[in-house]
């Protein structure tokens with residue numbers, strides 16, 4: 199007789215009690231979180247809250263990709279890292295923190311740039327991918343791999359006081375990144391936190407929104423951000439959303455796109 203292994207370790211389930219109490223999540227949604235395999239690209243400002251909240255939520259497996267090391271100027275906002283980890287690979291520092299938060303989450307750290315590994319291999323078999331990178335080439339590489347594999351992609355971006363978050367999912371009729379931003383701007387127009395600055399709590403706001411959207415997407419709760427780009431201006435304390443649509447004949451998702459019915 200084939201006996202199925204139990205989903206949770208002994209003593210694990212009570213930590214998810216507050217989720218299970220939510221009508222929109224319940225035991226079934228929590229089980230989906232446990233069975234989910236999530237790919238997170240970037241263990242920096244946005245990656246920090248995303249990783250912390252997904253591990254705390256009981257996501258079963260998190261693969262985290264980043265080629266950077268922890269530096270002093272990261273600590274103003276990248277709350278998953280700490281002073282005693284300066285010089286350590288960010289993915290290793292993140293793994294250490296996450297094991298302390300939830301030892302029942304399997305963390306797969308990969309110290310690499312996304313363009314140095316096969317994005318298609320990374321995306322394959324994942325429930326969801328999360329774009330928490332700080333550069334456009336990696337965003338487009340991840341977007342193309344997700345569109346080809348039909349994996350939903352939650353994407354966040356921040357600069358100075360403003361941030362945005364959306365869910366790209368051409369497989370269900372929503373646009374992909376290339377539908378909105380088809381052409382890479384020249385290198386000198388690509389500003390990052392390094393050159394433009396960023397207010398420390400902003401990645402916390404946007405990253406936590408990304409984590410919330412991920413929990414909703416995995417459990418099926420509420421209404422996700424397909425076709426909606428949420429913008430937040432922390433300097434003025436204002437949020438708004440704009441509708442976004444696929445581009446007919448998009449070079450990336452055109453062949454994979456399915457009209458909503």
Ligand SMILES: [Zn+2]
Nearest residue numbers: 374377448451
């Ligand atoms: Zn597209």
